[in-house]
Amino acid sequence: MPTDANDTLGEGLGALQRTNSGIPVKAVYTADDIPDFDPARDLGAPGAPPYTRGVHRDMYRGRLWTIRQLAGFGTPEETNGRFRLLLDQGATGINCVFDFVTNRGFSSDHPLAEGDVGQGGVAIDCLSDMRRLFDGIPVEDVSVSLVLSNPVGAGVIFAAYLAMARERGIPWEKLRGTLQNDFLMETVVLTAPNILEPAFSLRLSVDVVEFCTQHLPQWNPISFAGYNYREAGADAVQEAALVIAHALAVADEMVRRGHPIDSFAPRLSSFFTADNDLFEEVAKYRAARRVYHRLFEERFHPSDPRSSRLRFHVQTSGSALTAQQPLNNVTRAAYHALAAVLGGAQSLHVSAYDEALCLPSEAAALTALRTQQVLVHETGVTRTVDPLAGSYYVEHLTAEMERRILAYLSQVDELGGLVRAVDSGWVHRELMGTSYDREIAITSGERKVVGVNCFTDDVPLEIELFRFPSALEQQKATLAQLRAERDEARTQAALDRLREAVEGDGNSMPYLIDAVQAGASVGECCDVFRDLHGGWQQPLL
Amino acid sequence: MPLIKVVMAKMGFDAHYRGAMMVARHLVQRGMEVVYIGNRLPEEIVRTVIDEDAQVLGLSSLSGNHMVMVPRILALLRQEGVERVKVLLGGVIPTEDQKALLSQGVSAVFGTGSSLDAIADWIEAAVGRGPGAVQV
Numbered sequence: 001m002p003t004d005a006n007d008t009l010g011e012g013l014g015a016l017q018r019t020n021s022g023i024p025v026k027a028v029y030t031a032d033d034i035p036d037f038d039p040a041r042d043l044g045a046p047g048a049p050p051y052t053r054g055v056h057r058d059m060y061r062g063r064l065w066t067i068r069q070l071a072g073f074g075t076p077e078e079t080n081g082r083f084r085l086l087l088d089q090g091a092t093g094i095n096c097v098f099d100f101v102t103n104r105g106f107s108s109d110h111p112l113a114e115g116d117v118g119q120g121g122v123a124i125d126c127l128s129d130m131r132r133l134f135d136g137i138p139v140e141d142v143s144v145s146l147v148l149s150n151p152v153g154a155g156v157i158f159a160a161y162l163a164m165a166r167e168r169g170i171p172w173e174k175l176r177g178t179l180q181n182d183f184l185m186e187t188v189v190l191t192a193p194n195i196l197e198p199a200f201s202l203r204l205s206v207d208v209v210e211f212c213t214q215h216l217p218q219w220n221p222i223s224f225a226g227y228n229y230r231e232a233g234a235d236a237v238q239e240a241a242l243v244i245a246h247a248l249a250v251a252d253e254m255v256r257r258g259h260p261i262d263s264f265a266p267r268l269s270s271f272f273t274a275d276n277d278l279f280e281e282v283a284k285y286r287a288a289r290r291v292y293h294r295l296f297e298e299r300f301h302p303s304d305p306r307s308s309r310l311r312f313h314v315q316t317s318g319s320a321l322t323a324q325q326p327l328n329n330v331t332r333a334a335y336h337a338l339a340a341v342l343g344g345a346q347s348l349h350v351s352a353y354d355e356a357l358c359l360p361s362e363a364a365a366l367t368a369l370r371t372q373q374v375l376v377h378e379t380g381v382t383r384t385v386d387p388l389a390g391s392y393y394v395e396h397l398t399a400e401m402e403r404r405i406l407a408y409l410s411q412v413d414e415l416g417g418l419v420r421a422v423d424s425g426w427v428h429r430e431l432m433g434t435s436y437d438r439e440i441a442i443t444s445g446e447r448k449v450v451g452v453n454c455f456t457d458d459v460p461l462e463i464e465l466f467r468f469p470s471a472l473e474q475q476k477a478t479l480a481q482l483r484a485e486r487d488e489a490r491t492q493a494a495l496d497r498l499r500e501a502v503e504g505d506g507n508s509m510p511y512l513i514d515a516v517q518a519g520a521s522v523g524e525c526c527d528v529f530r531d532l533h534g535g536w537q538q539p540l541l
Numbered sequence: 542m543p544l545i546k547v548v549m550a551k552m553g554f555d556a557h558y559r560g561a562m563m564v565a566r567h568l569v570q571r572g573m574e575v576v577y578i579g580n581r582l583p584e585e586i587v588r589t590v591i592d593e594d595a596q597v598l599g600l601s602s603l604s605g606n607h608m609v610m611v612p613r614i615l616a617l618l619r620q621e622g623v624e625r626v627k628v629l630l631g632g633v634i635p636t637e638d639q640k641a642l643l644s645q646g647v648s649a650v651f652g653t654g655s656s657l658d659a660i661a662d663w664i665e666a667a668v669g670r671g672p673g674a675v676q677v
Contacts, residue, residue: 100554100555101554103556104556112580112581114606114609115604115605115606115607115608116555119604119605190557190558191579192554192580193581232559322653322654323653356633357635432566435563436563436567439657443657443658452654465637538579540558540562540579541562541565541566541575541577
């Protein structure tokens, strides 16, 4: 590898330049930079191993990516209204985000929750909320992503979704969609009161994978949330490596539970960010597909080619957007979206220009949707598959990214696997370290951010911030009504059965569905988990 | 000379901790002592400030809970007679909310994009131990 040459080239053929994750970059790339490049081995055909060029033969000609804009705030009724707006305006899938209280499986009337109910996502406390959230939305036809990040709450809210579908007479086999259900979200990426032990959090997430394998053949039961690892501080290499490490950990656990790899692996899905460094991001997606394929083949020997195929959703970076000069974010998000599409994403959310200021206003949400529509209908990027293949630079970066992802995965293996790496605080330290270095680079001006540390101005902010009434009173009333109307003995019996299942090694999902149907709230179900396996101290500082 | 002591907390269920950790790490680099207590109720936050005898309270909010939680914390600080403590607020705080909270007793707001050095400089100046310190 001609790295010495790299070090002498760069700015004006002078100083060294690096990608945002630290890969050296030269001023010019030639065939000499990819001496071992073998297109048949390293690329293959689109839709064929090792999937570097994408998971579909004809890519966006055959099937456009799903336009899936995130929505969720306030009460179930308010979010239902935003779903309808986005679908009316051409979105092709739903992407529902929940508030942190719901996501952590607490009830809205918890004392800590007062300022957070309906903030940053919709509040859901019980089955009747789920009915109102999806009222009039054809969930049998539309693919529905439920951004339930943490396994503690993902199972029970998904249980309410399944109970709602059953009431409407929709067979579960027809449901298409995705849960996030990611134990790193619960233990590393986000913080909360009373966190579950990492091993137990992973167990709950695999319960959902196992349940879906048996009952929801079209559902993606987990989505490895690289996007959020990145928002928490990771660089592109760490993001891809942690996604793959996580996928391997889930597959290990499913195999340990006796499920053949091909019975579940085709439905494992992933979620990446698209950040500023355009070519590095494209290389990340391509390399991640190649490494994922290789490791699933090596470790699990699947027969079904879909088992080693990395499918992913992309959300354009939130943390790359700025509060200063917020309209610049429209431009940033468009470049991010371009990276995602050049990298072969299966679905896409473009972040709104007011991301750093508030929840998306209607105007900002529509502009983000239009950004996707411009990309699809005006730029021509959908015409051909993997258009950057064969570029000296992009193939060099892809190979370098692959090498670095594999090296990082070896480190995780040496630590005893991902759960141990989390338990020990290694993953937290890794992300915080990378993030701090980046902050210092921005503070010092070494890394430029337009409108923040260069090209700044004092023009007052002229965008309309999105405000909405608190959902707290309505959620409190819903919970009061739930408790007044339910058959208390039946509810308690269902919660007791859930507890017994968790104390043993039962799958929690059937018991969660029974419990929500018996009138248990989200918070009550999750309290069972916290009683038994809560109180883990996140190793942050 | 004793170190400047800073208590940092997340309020309610707000789950974003990266910004708070970056600030915490940088303040430690700059020679301050930081006590991070995670997601807490206003009462617990104020109790910690008193028990730790901190000069600065750093609050971080990116979930939109600031208008509920921050005024309550300010009221408790006054009630306990420790309103001299400098309250710094960081995160996603709309401009009009910043104005409202500054008028209610928040000492400074550092929104997204703030420089880590600017935060540390501000604390050193305000608490009176840095170069060019302001006596308070």
